[in-house]
């Protein structure tokens with residue numbers, strides 16, 4: 001189960017109100033994409049869900065339990081970043097094992113999870129390499145693998161494809177969609193790329209200056225944008 005509920009989420013940095021009251025329900029197994037212009041608060045909102053930062057007001061519940069006071073480690077979510085954030089001095093296998101080593105998990109279980117994820121992502125031949133010996137696409141697969149081995153309640157992906165060249169981005173988009181279908185996991189995916197949002201999302205959340213403008217399926221957003229901003233952003237004739 002990976003149901004996420006946001007109620008009245010606000011975030012201010014000093015005098016700057018970055019999130020101005022966000023209410024959103026993400027269903028179990030749903031792939032929700034946050035879109036919106038640079039600086040509108042997408043990463044900030046994702047960090048609140050992950051527990052990497054605390055909201056100024058509001059509550060975050062996972063499967064009906066209020067997790068707002070809990071740290072990132074106690075929320076059972078996994079975040080994937082644009083920058084991959086792999087440890088350069090460790091092998092791919094060590095990078096994937098790293099997050100599991102403090103959990104008292106048996107070595108055999110860790111190895112089995114790495115083997116499963118490596119098979120799923122087709123990175124088995126890369127397990128003993130270092131990140132510096134990998135292409136951008138391979139590094140992003142490893143970063144996703146590191147999230148998968150944790151068997152998280154939900155995956156939070158912050159512009160995971162934006163460092164890739166255009167061609168690779170299109171193929172990784174399809175890979176991520178296929179992975180979502182196979183894992184059946186809840187995913188919250190942030191992008192500033194409209195095409196990525198339209199092709200991947202079950203529902204799109206359009207953000208503007210810290211507020212939600214509209215939440216709907218790609219088709220409904222395209223056909224019935226709530227206002228000119230949404231129409232302009234999704235690319236339908238306004």
Ligand code: ADP
Nearest residue numbers: 013016018036037038039040041042043044045
């Ligand atoms: P997005 O991911 O949509 O591009 P962000 O969530 O990164 O936007 O940022 C939203 C706004 O919050 C920006 O104006 C940014 O400068 C500001 N911001 C984000 N993090 C901090 C921080 N730690 N301190 C101060 N301002 C921040």
Ligand code: MG
Nearest residue numbers: 042043044158
């Ligand atoms: Mg961002």
